[in-house]
Amino acid sequence: GAGVSQSPSNKVTEKGKDVELRCDPISGHTALYWYRQRLGQGLEFLIYFQGNSAPDKSGLPSDRFSAERTGESVSTLTIQRTQQEDSAVYLCASSAKRYSPLHFGNGTRLTVT
């Protein structure tokens, strides 16, 4: 596709359930980022993938959060045992290479009830 695609666009889940969020970056983009945006706030960095290098996981808030990326394609962000404070919009972005401008998807709005 022409842009970054995220799915689902909305997800409602019960507290304690696991959720998986998907990101399809722009083809050929080697860098991929995940961010969390709580209501009315800025972007909180979660994790960064660059090619086949080890990901920068320094922003993951707890061990309930994990992410994977297959080569330079799809990435999934998994949240285990969801809590109400996990409710937020999760944004994915890709770039052609490190330091290049980011192209964002429209996010997945996660609501934990």
Next chain:
Amino acid sequence: TQLLEQSPQFLSIQEGENLTVYCNSSSVFSSLQWYRQEPGEGPVLLVTVVTGGEVKKLKRLTFQFGDARKDSSLHITAAQPGDTGLYLCAGAYDMRFGAGTRLTVKP
């Protein structure tokens, strides 16, 4: 991690007014990016500034990078309702964002 502070946090003005928002850090940046985010969408890149003292113009928006490359400003001339949104800055090294300035322009 290079920390970015943005100010003001919120700004509400009337159409036609001018405004300036700021992005500051104690660290030196190799380059800095400005994005705008509208409700329900992801942020979109406005500009990248690279050279200390650099000034870039995008229609009614003027971006400046400080001489020491530790700060940047965004000035909007004759703001319009279409300028409403969340303005974010990010250091290109680690792509961490400031908290943003939420701008509302009233018609």
